[in-house]
Amino acid sequence: MIQATIDAIRNGQSDAYSSIVRHYQRPIYIYCCRLLGDDTEAEDAAQDIFVKAYRSIGRYEPTGSFSSWLYSIAYRHCLNILRRRKLHYKIQSLLKRDDRTPGPETLVDERTFSPPLEDALRRLSALERSLLVLSVFEEKTYPEIAAIVGKNPEAVKKRIGRAKRKLRAMLEEDGEGEAWSKQETVLQTRS
Amino acid sequence: MEQARDCIADAKLRSGGLKEERFREIDIVDAVMGRVRRLDKDPRKARRPRRLTKTAVLAAAGSLVLLGSVAGYAATEYVKLKDSQGRVVIETIEASKFELPKDIGQRMSEYRDRVHAALKQDEMAAYYVKDDEANAYAAINQIDFESKLEYDTYGDYESRMLSAKAPYLPKPDSLPRGYEFEFGKLTPRPPLRGDPGNEFEQIRDRLKSAAEAAKKGEILFMETVKWKSILNSKLVFAKGSAKIELLATTGAENGTPKATISQRESDRSEPVRLSDAQQAVYVRDDGSEATNTNSLAWYDEASNIYYSVYADSSITREEMLRIGKSIVQAAGDR
Numbered sequence: 001m002i003q004a005t006i007d008a009i010r011n012g013q014s015d016a017y018s019s020i021v022r023h024y025q026r027p028i029y030i031y032c033c034r035l036l037g038d039d040t041e042a043e044d045a046a047q048d049i050f051v052k053a054y055r056s057i058g059r060y061e062p063t064g065s066f067s068s069w070l071y072s073i074a075y076r077h078c079l080n081i082l083r084r085r086k087l088h089y090k091i092q093s094l095l096k097r098d099d100r101t102p103g104p105e106t107l108v109d110e111r112t113f114s115p116p117l118e119d120a121l122r123r124l125s126a127l128e129r130s131l132l133v134l135s136v137f138e139e140k141t142y143p144e145i146a147a148i149v150g151k152n153p154e155a156v157k158k159r160i161g162r163a164k165r166k167l168r169a170m171l172e173e174d175g176e177g178e179a180w181s182k183q184e185t186v187l188q189t190r191s
Numbered sequence: 192m193e194q195a196r197d198c199i200a201d202a203k204l205r206s207g208g209l210k211e212e213r214f215r216e217i218d219i220v221d222a223v224m225g226r227v228r229r230l231d232k233d234p235r236k237a238r239r240p241r242r243l244t245k246t247a248v249l250a251a252a253g254s255l256v257l258l259g260s261v262a263g264y265a266a267t268e269y270v271k272l273k274d275s276q277g278r279v280v281i282e283t284i285e286a287s288k289f290e291l292p293k294d295i296g297q298r299m300s301e302y303r304d305r306v307h308a309a310l311k312q313d314e315m316a317a318y319y320v321k322d323d324e325a326n327a328y329a330a331i332n333q334i335d336f337e338s339k340l341e342y343d344t345y346g347d348y349e350s351r352m353l354s355a356k357a358p359y360l361p362k363p364d365s366l367p368r369g370y371e372f373e374f375g376k377l378t379p380r381p382p383l384r385g386d387p388g389n390e391f392e393q394i395r396d397r398l399k400s401a402a403e404a405a406k407k408g409e410i411l412f413m414e415t416v417k418w419k420s421i422l423n424s425k426l427v428f429a430k431g432s433a434k435i436e437l438l439a440t441t442g443a444e445n446g447t448p449k450a451t452i453s454q455r456e457s458d459r460s461e462p463v464r465l466s467d468a469q470q471a472v473y474v475r476d477d478g479s480e481a482t483n484t485n486s487l488a489w490y491d492e493a494s495n496i497y498y499s500v501y502a503d504s505s506i507t508r509e510e511m512l513r514i515g516k517s518i519v520q521a522a523g524d525r
Contacts, residue, residue, distance in 0.1 A: 004324065014227055021223045030214050043217055050223040055230065 002066050009057055017057075021050050024067070027138075028074050034133045035078040037118060045081060049074045068147040071138075075130055075148050082126035120170040128163040135160050221385065270460045270472050272490065280442075280490040281472050281497075283452045283460045295324065303337055306413050310339040315379045318413035319398035321405070334395045336381035336416065341374060348375025348426070357421035358439035358496045359525060363517040366428055366435065367510045373429040379418030380441070435502045435514070442495040450497050452488055463512060465489060465519045475508060487511045491522060 008016040028049055032042035053073050060069050121129050127149070134140045134148060145160075146153040272281040299320075306318045315338035340355075342348035345362055352360065357377050382390040398412045405412070426437040442450075452460070452474060460474040471489035485506050488499040500514050 014231055015224070017227055018220050018224050021220045025217060025219050025223075026214075029217050029219075033214060039215070043219065046217070047219050047223055047226070050219070051226045051230070054223075054227050 006057060006060060006066070009054075014054075017054055020053075024070055025050070028070065031071065031074055031133065031138060032078055034137055035075075035130055036081060037122070041081070045074075045077060049077050052077065065144070065147070068140075068144050071134070071140075072148045072150065075134075079126050079130065082129070117171070120167050123170060124163060124166060128159070128166065131156065131160045132163050132167065270462050272462060272470050272472055274490065274492050280492070281450045281452065281488055283472060283474060298322065302411055303335070305411055306337040307339060309413065310337065310415075312339055312341070314339055314415055315381065315418045316413045316415045317381070317394045317398065318411060319395070319402055321402045321410050321412070334391075334398055338377075338379050338418070340377040340379065340421075342376070343374060345372045345375065345426075348377075351377060352421075352424050355421050357424045358441050359494065359522055360424035360426055360437055360439035360498070361518065361521045362426065363437070363514045364521070365513040365517045367430075367506055367514075369430040370428040370433075370435055371430070373427045373434070375427075376423075376425040377421045378423040378425070380420050380422040381418075382416065433503055433505055435500065435506065437514070437518070438497075438499045438501075440497045440499075442490065442497055450488065450490065452486065452499075463487070463515075465512065465515045466523070469519045471515055473508065473511065475511075476504065485511055487515050489515065489519070491519075494522065496522075 002020075005016050005019055009020075025046060029042055029046040032045040032049070033039055036042050036045060049070075053070055056073065060066065121132070124132070130149065131145065134145045135142075140148070142153040142157050142160075146156045149156065151159075269283045270281075271279045271283075274280045302318070302320050302322075306316055310316055315336060317334045317336050319334045340351065342351060349361070351357075352375070355377060362372065382394065384391050394414065394416065398414065401412045402409075420441075422441055424439045428435045428437075440450075452472060459476070460472055463471050463473045465471050469489055469491070471487055474486050476484045484504045485502045485508075486499060488497065490497050498515070498518060500511060500518075502511065
């Protein structure tokens, strides 16, 4: 079904692409929200990702999952934004000011993550944050994540494990680890 | 142990994150498709996908495709015609070698025929087909339109063409010997996506809701649509099985008018002149026995109408130009 749509797009029926955008816009937007932590930026990013995907659709290989292919474009796009943002923050801190005021939609909407979690996630590298989002929220399998980030599944599994340990350490350090530790104790008792 | 710890970490993360249903709804389809269309128009910004050769002429969002199934020889050269403001209004482009899978094409044609058979004279209908496979190749998740404004005599055609203020297309004075009027047809402008009042979206939603609520086995869903203006005027002349087709299509309602003519690798196209002020593009394949191997197209800037003439290879270049010149003359004399 999706392949038929892609064939049609490749052969000039660009309007058929609207069905792909319609189908994937929400998951991709939510994925961007979780990676970028900013609603407005996520919507803009989602648009850019779909335009990039359209431009690259000739390179899509039907042997893989289309969803993973689209997520890989989203992943690289958001990674670039996060890297640029990191550079921006560095410059801002040098200038001792931050003019990055949130837009109205950001203010109105609920936060993507709770403040402590957001803070901890922000301290992870862009890759680690992406891996956790894909694994925990998007509930992708290791092979799927591997296809998205362009690494092998075993390496992905190890990186995700390390990222989770790192995150746990950060939350515990911030006093958010209490509930976590309790849960863990119960689990230890049970096992 | 490690696996159990991971499960807890996941639960902790999930509980600290916004649930999926709490994210707001977005609709970026129009914004993305607008950018996609702009990319398609500018090959410097993006590689243009090959255009699907169609037998229909569409005029949506300022762009239309003129049929030109023509083949020829020599290295392919493409032709561009510009208007008085220097904008490209007609160009020949590489023809796509893509064809719809036979069974899909046949099914789509059958659906169209069924809608057509249900229409009365002067009616237009919108229809939706609950056939995922066909939809994937055609107007996916969208609706299509069919109409019946057909005339068996030139007099009937002419009077309706004039009363409906359709694109002006008269019978040419200089038809090749033996060709006689076969039929005339007018095609109303269908509601288009994004039109003021959202008529297209409302019709689409109604048809899709009906399809969703329908019993298993029901495939075709249609409703008649009140049309407001005519998009195409068409005349067909025949001599035995040979045909000459003339088409006049309203150009873009807003934005830059532009038509493209498919040109296969070995086609030969050339700019020609139909009057002192009117340039045209002529495309021909002398070697092919297929129909429509001979085509001529031009844009009348004053009336914002695209004209095209299609014939088989039995019609000479000079005969094609004479047909074109007589239409230009008649349109100018109005």
